[in-house]
Amino acid sequence: MTLFIILGGVGLALLLVTLIFGDFLDFDGGGLVSLPGIAVGLVLFGASGAITLSAGLDMIWVYVIAIMMGLVAYALAALVVRSLQRSSDGEARDVTGDTGVTMSRITVSTGEVYLDAPGEIERRQAFADEEIPQGVRIRVVRVYGPRVKVERETPAPADPAQPAAPDSPNAPASG
Structure with a gap:
């Protein structure tokens, strides 16, 4: 049980580090190997291991379930991180003239x-x-x-060759 509690605690600590400092462990640039994914995987590995161990299952099944839950959680977290990275534009657009x-x-x-x-x-x-x-x-x-x-924003200057609109106060009087 101690192993599961320690690894779950390490996962929670890594999540906290990620919240404060960001994902500084993104090796591939695509989010598949990232600190949030590893942290979530460790948390679920620890939690599911502790739960299945307390349920009285054989040790082999405790590890199988904990590893499977950790891997599934890691994969889902990595996909979410990758999706979020793709959805952000990341590049500032020059707005001069807008x-x-x-x-x-x-x-x-x-x-x-x-x-x-x-x-x-x-x-x-x-x-x-x-x-x-x-x-x-x-x-x-x-x-x-x-x-x-x-x-x-200043309106474009009026073209002097164009006659003023009839309802304009600068329009020449007709008569």
Whole structure:
């Protein structure tokens, strides 16, 4: 029983290390040999071994069940880790030139914006050379790590060769 308790405890410790420091034991880059998978396998090996031992089974069956449960848990955990690694893009996209809207007042040091670009699902921390109120359209001019420098989005200048719209206050009076 001591062996199962010790290996289960080592598995729990490895899970804690993984939560704090991440998966630093990913040998193949695909998640099949990873610290979370090993940790989960050890926890289930220890738990299932202790449970089957206390049920009074022969020692050979205790080990067979514990090893099988540990391997199944390891395989499932490795597949989950691999799936999560594939689903994350991992590469930062350059958002310079993207447009969006201010979600809070933007100052020279703080603020939040939401960008319109595909794949942008979170707000970004932003700052600007001038104060920009909430709800104003902006354009990203520079990226500084997770923060972006923004400026007001200015509409394209009107073409002087085009006549003004009739309902525009600058339209020539007809008469």
